[in-house]
Amino acid sequence: MDDGAAGTRDGRAALRESHGEDEGTHMDVNIGLLGCGTVGAGVVELMRRRADKITGMTGLRPTIARVLVRDVGKPRAVVLSAGQLTNDPQEIIGDPDIRVVIETIGGIEPARSLILQAIRAGKHVITANKDLIALHGAEIIAAAEGARVDVLYEAAVGGAIPLIRPLRESLTANDITDIKGIINGTTNYILSKMTATGADFSAVLREAQELGYAEADPSSDVDGLDAARKLTILSSIAFHSAVNLADVQVTGIRAVTARDVYYARELGTVIKLLAAASDRDGELTLHVRPTLIPQDHPLAHVSDAYNALYVRGDASGDLMFFGRGAGSLPTASAVIGDVIEVLRNVSQSVPGRVRTLVHSHKPVNHNAGEPARHYLRMTVADRPGVFGQIAGIFGDAEVSMETVLQKRVDEGRAEVVVVTHEVPAARLAAILDTLGGLPDLARIETSMPVERGAY
Numbered sequence: 017m018d019d020g021a022a023g024t025r026d027g028r029a030a031l032r033e034s035h036g037e038d039e040g041t042h043m044d045v046n047i048g049l050l051g052c053g054t055v056g057a058g059v060v061e062l063m064r065r066r067a068d069k070i071t072g073m074t075g076l077r078p079t080i081a082r083v084l085v086r087d088v089g090k091p092r093a094v095v096l097s098a099g100q101l102t103n104d105p106q107e108i109i110g111d112p113d114i115r116v117v118i119e120t121i122g123g124i125e126p127a128r129s130l131i132l133q134a135i136r137a138g139k140h141v142i143t144a145n146k147d148l149i150a151l152h153g154a155e156i157i158a159a160a161e162g163a164r165v166d167v168l169y170e171a172a173v174g175g176a177i178p179l180i181r182p183l184r185e186s187l188t189a190n191d192i193t194d195i196k197g198i199i200n201g202t203t204n205y206i207l208s209k210m211t212a213t214g215a216d217f218s219a220v221l222r223e224a225q226e227l228g229y230a231e232a233d234p235s236s237d238v239d240g241l242d243a244a245r246k247l248t249i250l251s252s253i254a255f256h257s258a259v260n261l262a263d264v265q266v267t268g269i270r271a272v273t274a275r276d277v278y279y280a281r282e283l284g285t286v287i288k289l290l291a292a293a294s295d296r297d298g299e300l301t302l303h304v305r306p307t308l309i310p311q312d313h314p315l316a317h318v319s320d321a322y323n324a325l326y327v328r329g330d331a332s333g334d335l336m337f338f339g340r341g342a343g344s345l346p347t348a349s350a351v352i353g354d355v356i357e358v359l360r361n362v363s364q365s366v367p368g369r370v371r372t373l374v375h376s377h378k379p380v381n382h383n384a385g386e387p388a389r390h391y392l393r394m395t396v397a398d399r400p401g402v403f404g405q406i407a408g409i410f411g412d413a414e415v416s417m418e419t420v421l422q423k424r425v426d427e428g429r430a431e432v433v434v435v436t437h438e439v440p441a442a443r444l445a446a447i448l449d450t451l452g453g454l455p456d457l458a459r460i461e462t463s464m465p466v467e468r469g470a471y
């Protein structure tokens with residue numbers, strides 16, 4: 017297929033001509049769907065509901081011609097004809113009449129190989145696969161540019177929330193300095209439940225798994241990797257720089273306890289898994305970590321499985337995007353939006369319209385991050401003079417304590433919570449080191465940054 021061959025002529029006319037069709041008829045555009053699980057079934061459903069509207073908008077009629085699955089006999093959430101289902105990828109990749117491929121299999125292989133084969137065969141590709149784009153996005157986008165086809169992946173980050181296109185198109189007049197948000201629904205659900213019920217992490221995780229909110233193997237979500245992959249994708253686009261997963265400093269939520277949630281509330285905050293990236297004079301810093309968010313901050317009110325992203329542009333000022341970060345139809349909404357963009361590009365003979373925006377390799381600061389307030393919870397020996405020693409360690413490091421809470425745990429032990437004033441990361445690390453050298457006096461249980469108040 018060569019959509020570019022039509023040059024500046026109207027692409028629909030060229031397509032009709034090449035298929036021997038008259039003016040006024042709508043060209044069918046055959047689509048191959050790879051995967052028909054949660055997202056794939058949503059895509060089939062929404063495509064059916066919107067087919068006429070899409071045809072009206074683009075002049076092209078999308079038809080899901082073939083659907084690849086592992087098990088053709090498995091019951092599906094949507095009705096498909098026997099002829100539509102296949103477990104042979106070549107029935108899609110090798111079919112010259114299929115012009116657009118939607119990938120909703122997930123994971124790296126076979127998704128990567130199938131996408132690259134589809135691109136080489138001149139097909140446009142839409143994918144919801146953040147793992148693949150985070151790890152192999154550069155390879156896939158380079159292949160697409162070479163083949164002059166579209167590769168779009170709005171659904172890969174934030175489900176229904178438009179994030180990729182605003183960063184890639186609407187906000188390109190800006191220098192983006194910060195992106196910051198809640199981009200993993202599973203951990204947000206768990207932390208919201210811990211906050212609402214006071215229950216511990218493991219009990220809430222079990223319940224979330226029973227309800228289908230968390231996967232049987234929850235590690236990618238609870239250890240922060242899913243959010244880190246999404247942050248990698250968003251940062252490369254926002255900062256026009258190649259960003260690798262290894263550039264993100266990641267801490268998950270397993271170590272967050274009911275005690276931390278309790279103290280967070282006492283301090284007028286809530287704990288969220290915050291993904292944050294900044295560009296300071298061309299140097300990038302990227303973190304995913306549990307963070308105390310003041311209750312007057314809009315991100316504090318993003319609960320359950322919802323996602324939200326703050327973006328700060330030098331001209332736009334602060335923007336916030338909020339909505340459903342996952343689910344069948346919300347994710348399909350983003351996928352079908354991409355399908356419509358592809359069909360518009362095809363109809364106007366302008367495939368590959370938006371080219372790679374990564375045109376630099378900005379250095380990444382792997383250590384520091386900006387000075388921040390920090391929450392420290394420690395267990396200390398309940399003996400005279402111990403608190404004085406701990407205060408001395410903070411004083412010697414020239415870090416002042418903003419808030420101190422103390423509660424007796426049991427005979428001989430007390431729990432001390434300190435919130436520091438803003439402290440550079442290196443100086444905080446030195447304090448933690450010194451405190452860690454006093455095991456009979458004090459043990460650090462948790463350390464988390466505290467976000468500034470309303471943005």
Ligand code: NAP
Pocket residue numbers: 050051052053054055056084085086087088090119120121122123125126144145146147171172175341342343344347
């Ligand atoms: P899913 O429910 O597990 O569905 C995966 C589908 O792919 C199934 O239909 C499966 O076939 C098929 N499949 C898997 N391996 C295959 C193989 N080797 N060959 C052929 N077919 C294969 O996954 P999902 O939740 O829809 O997620 C799909 C993608 O969307 C992932 O990249 C995910 O990260 C992304 N995403 C998901 C959500 C969400 O809310 N779920 C939100 C945003 C993005 P069978 O049905 O026969 O097993």
Ligand code: HSE
Pocket residue numbers: 172174175199200201202203237242341342
């Ligand atoms: N596991 C992801 C989440 C699904 O919890 O946000 C959407 O990417």
